[in-house]
Amino acid sequence: MGIAIMGGVMSSLASAKVQSSLSTSDTPSDTPNLTNFIACDAWAPAEEKVKAALGHYNFPLKTLTNDNLTGAREGDIILLSCKPHGVKDILSEPGMRDALHGKILVSILAGVTQEQLEAALYSDGKGVPEGGCRIVRVMPNTASFVRESMSVIQKTTPPLEPSQLNLVRFIFSSIGRVVELPPAQMDVSTALCGSGPAFFALILEAAADGAVAMGLPRAEAQMMAAQTMRGTTGLVLEGGEHPGVLRDKVSTPGGCTIGGLLVLEEGAVRGAVSRAIREATVVASQLGQGAKNVNGTRH
Numbered sequence: 001m002g003i004a005i006m007g008g009v010m011s012s013l014a015s016a017k018v019q020s021s022l023s024t025s026d027t028p029s030d031t032p033n034l035t036n037f038i039a040c041d042a043w044a045p046a047e048e049k050v051k052a053a054l055g056h057y058n059f060p061l062k063t064l065t066n067d068n069l070t071g072a073r074e075g076d077i078i079l080l081s082c083k084p085h086g087v088k089d090i091l092s093e094p095g096m097r098d099a100l101h102g103k104i105l106v107s108i109l110a111g112v113t114q115e116q117l118e119a120a121l122y123s124d125g126k127g128v129p130e131g132g133c134r135i136v137r138v139m140p141n142t143a144s145f146v147r148e149s150m151s152v153i154q155k156t157t158p159p160l161e162p163s164q165l166n167l168v169r170f171i172f173s174s175i176g177r178v179v180e181l182p183p184a185q186m187d188v189s190t191a192l193c194g195s196g197p198a199f200f201a202l203i204l205e206a207a208a209d210g211a212v213a214m215g216l217p218r219a220e221a222q223m224m225a226a227q228t229m230r231g232t233t234g235l236v237l238e239g240g241e242h243p244g245v246l247r248d249k250v251s252t253p254g255g256c257t258i259g260g261l262l263v264l265e266e267g268a269v270r271g272a273v274s275r276a277i278r279e280a281t282v283v284a285s286q287l288g289q290g291a292k293n294v295n296g297t298r299h
Ligand SMILES: NC(=O)C1=CN([C@@H]2O[C@H](COP(=O)(O)OP(=O)(O)OC[C@H]3O[C@@H](n4cnc5c(N)ncnc54)[C@H](OP(=O)(O)O)[C@@H]3O)[C@@H](O)[C@H]2O)C=CC1
Pocket: 001, 002, 040, 041, 042, 043, 046, 066, 068, 081, 082, 083, 084, 086, 089, 090, 108, 109, 110, 139, 140, 141, 142, 194, 195
């Protein structure tokens, strides 16, 4: 996710550079002045992976292994994208709170609240000091890789400075769509947007399986299912179509669509899909508590 987000930002900055070189306007650009990038990882071979994925954007890019402190000291805005259980070790490292003082820390960790992040960084229990680090939670998704993420920025209290919020909005707009929602809606956003690509991929694969069973070659079936899903989302997002109306429009009386839809209803697909979102929301809410095997507690 870290690579995907950095790639989106670099790509946006590169496009903005081309635009401004072609523009004849004197109006200053609202593109933030992000010039240098640092990628930190715990695994040395990741340095080559990062360079291979991001080097072609031609931005100054430094890679560090097991040296988050230097990254935090040298950065102005820091993106935290480790697994949720690794966060305490990273934020409680001696010197980290000074390194992050006055900076923005953007966390994309599922289920880890702003309060938990603050407690990990300021472990003396005195809370965030005046001018300390501003922590912002954001939930993007894996479609960041193709700049089609749905990212949810948590509204912070107190609010960020407008310039800080614009910077966070710029980063996540560069990898897709952005909405801002209150903290209480971050776990359901994690289920719907963070986990969502996995759920939709399962439905897509099932549709392709059915077509393969009826004689379509696998490659065509997968591409056709994916393009049909993309077309449907286009009707909803660009066409403003209500999903129920869309469904009715496709269902010719006595036709094949209503036949297929009734099979889906018999299989309780609507209930199962919405229950998957509810289940993932509950599991997401426990990820920040260090809970183990949270998926094994319900039936
Ligand atoms: N995958 C998804 O679709 C989504 C994930 N998220 C959230 O994003 C976060 C990252 O997920 P994802 O990208 O899938 O996970 P990955 O395991 O691919 O990425 C985590 C990265 O953090 C690195 N890391 C771990 N510990 C440290 C450390 N101490 N110092 C520096 N780097 C470290 C890992 O290094 P190493 O390679 O050495 O393990 C790895 O490169 C998670 O918190 C997840 O909840 C949010 C939305 C969607």
